[in-house]
Amino acid sequence: MKPLKSFSNSANITLAASLALAAAIMLIPANMLPIIYTQNAGRIRTDTIFSGIVGLCRQGWWSLGVIVFIASIFIPIFKLASLAWLIFAARQGPGAHARRLTRLYVVLSVIGRWSMLDVFLVAFLSGVVQFGVFAKVEPRSGIIAFAAVVVLTVLANEAFDPRILWGSPASNTPQPSSK
Numbered sequence: 002m003k004p005l006k007s008f009s010n011s012a013n014i015t016l017a018a019s020l021a022l023a024a025a026i027m028l029i030p031a032n033m034l035p036i037i038y039t040q041n042a043g044r045i046r047t048d049t050i051f052s053g054i055v056g057l058c059r060q061g062w063w064s065l066g067v068i069v070f071i072a073s074i075f076i077p078i079f080k081l082a083s084l085a086w087l088i089f090a091a092r093q094g095p096g097a098h099a100r101r102l103t104r105l106y107v108v109l110s111v112i113g114r115w116s117m118l119d120v121f122l123v124a125f126l127s128g129v130v131q132f133g134v135f136a137k138v139e140p141r142s143g144i145i146a147f148a149a150v151v152v153l154t155v156l157a158n159e160a161f162d163p164r165i166l167w168g169s170p171a172s173n174t175p176q177p178s179s180k
Contacts, residue, residue, distance in 0.1 A: 095168030
């Protein structure tokens with residue numbers, strides 16, 4: 002049985018770039034559409050990510066507002082900018098900065114999934130806070146777009162092969178020796 006062929010370096014870069022571009026496109030509705038609907042003691046609010054941050058800060062919860070800003074706005078933009086930098090560097094070929102770029106790739110791998118905490122928080126609140134006319138929390142379409150951004154950036158990071166930065170082949174299959 003023949004081993005399956007791995008993607009070539011060019012295909013890995015193209016797939017990673019395509020997924021990152023899709024994530025960048027989804028970042029627009031993720032930040033423009035409401036992510037959560039809350040009803041509390043007769044007050045009704047529908048918040049986007051940014052309006053939720055502003056609301057937290059206005060209520061004096063600056064530390065929580067900063068955490069939400071970092072997790073929901075800064076990190077997704079950082080991940081996309083970093084992926085773009087990795088893809089650009091890979092297209093340029095092996096370079097002197099391979100070690101630093103590989104470290105960046107590892108950082109993206111570690112922080113990539115943590116952005117999903119926002120999605121889990123909205124899902125948790127939606128399930129727990131259901132007190133009829135007194136309090137209600139419902140997810141909105143923006144959280145789906147945000148989840149798509151997180152998943153697409155994780156997939157783009159996984160599609161990117163950091164060995165390309167070092168000039169190594171993307172395939173793990175043994176190469177025939179020339180004897």
